[in-house]
Amino acid sequence: MSRLRRMPRQQQPARPARRRSYDQFCATARALDSVGDRWTLLIVRELLAGPRRYTDLHADLPGVSTDVLASRLRDMEQGGLAVRRRLPPPAAAAVYELTEHGRGLLPVLTALARWGAPALDERRPTDAVRAHWFALPLLRALDGLTHSGVVEARLPEGEFHLRVGAEAPGEVYGYGPADRPDACLVLDADAVLAVGRGGSTLVDAVEGGRAKVLGEGPLADELRGGQCPRA
Known part of the structure; x- marks a missing residue:
């Protein structure tokens, strides 16, 4: 009697894992x-x-x-x-x-940053930090500026830059210094968090000496001259 040769079973393509869902019409x-x-x-x-x-x-x-x-x-x-x-x-x-x-999702993250800012009352020893993590609260503080341009932010933790004053295609902030900033803000994380909480404004930080504006031109003048929108 001849032995029947077992044919290999045809492998089915793997199905992509189904993501979990709340299954709610909401x-x-x-x-x-x-x-x-x-x-x-x-x-x-x-x-x-x-x-x-x-x-x-x-x-x-x-x-x-x-x-x-x-x-x-x-x-x-x-x-x-x-x-x-x-x-x-x-x-x-x-x-x-x-x-x-x-x-x-930008406005979602901006709102979350504002909501979570009061929880940053003290930096824990285990907390990692990157300078650009302060971009979202600072972006909110600069929202509504009359003049458009690029603002470079210089913190002790590092530098990043923001596009403000108008809708900018693509990214809304960038890592490191800007090539040709229209204005530079020199400040620390505490000053950014203060404006992020909504208890003070960038105008207050500049007038109180907690932030410094560098540069010439309309945008720098607006930041320096106390014309920033108030919360």
Whole structure:
């Protein structure tokens, strides 16, 4: 009797894991289905400054594992919040950037930063810090300026720059010093947090000597002359 040869079973393609859902017909629940996982909104915070490489994201998100970061980025791509693309030579590096849908989370993060500012009453020994993490509260303090331009912020922790006074396409802030800032603000984290809490304004910080404005031109004059919008 001839032995029957067992044919290998055809492998089925792996099904993508179904993301957890609240399964509620509610706009808030639907939003949390997309951004409610741990680390997702902080990844959005990083990408608001423009395209970033995976290694840069990992470096500026202390505490996130490589597996979790990769998983969240995949979820963000599938949810239409971010895209992955390759930069042209000589960089030739893969970067992640927010879609228009993802950039729509800016007011959400700005509101969260304002709501959470009172909890930053004391820096714990275990707290990591990056200068650009203060961009969102400072951006709110500069909202409504009459003149448009780029403001460079110089903190002891480092430097970043903001695009203020008008809708700017793409990123709303950037890492490091600006190429040609229209004005420079020299201040510390406490001054940023004070305006972020809404208890004082940038005008108060400048007038009280807790912030200093450098530069010439309409935007610098507006910051220096006490014409900033009050909360």
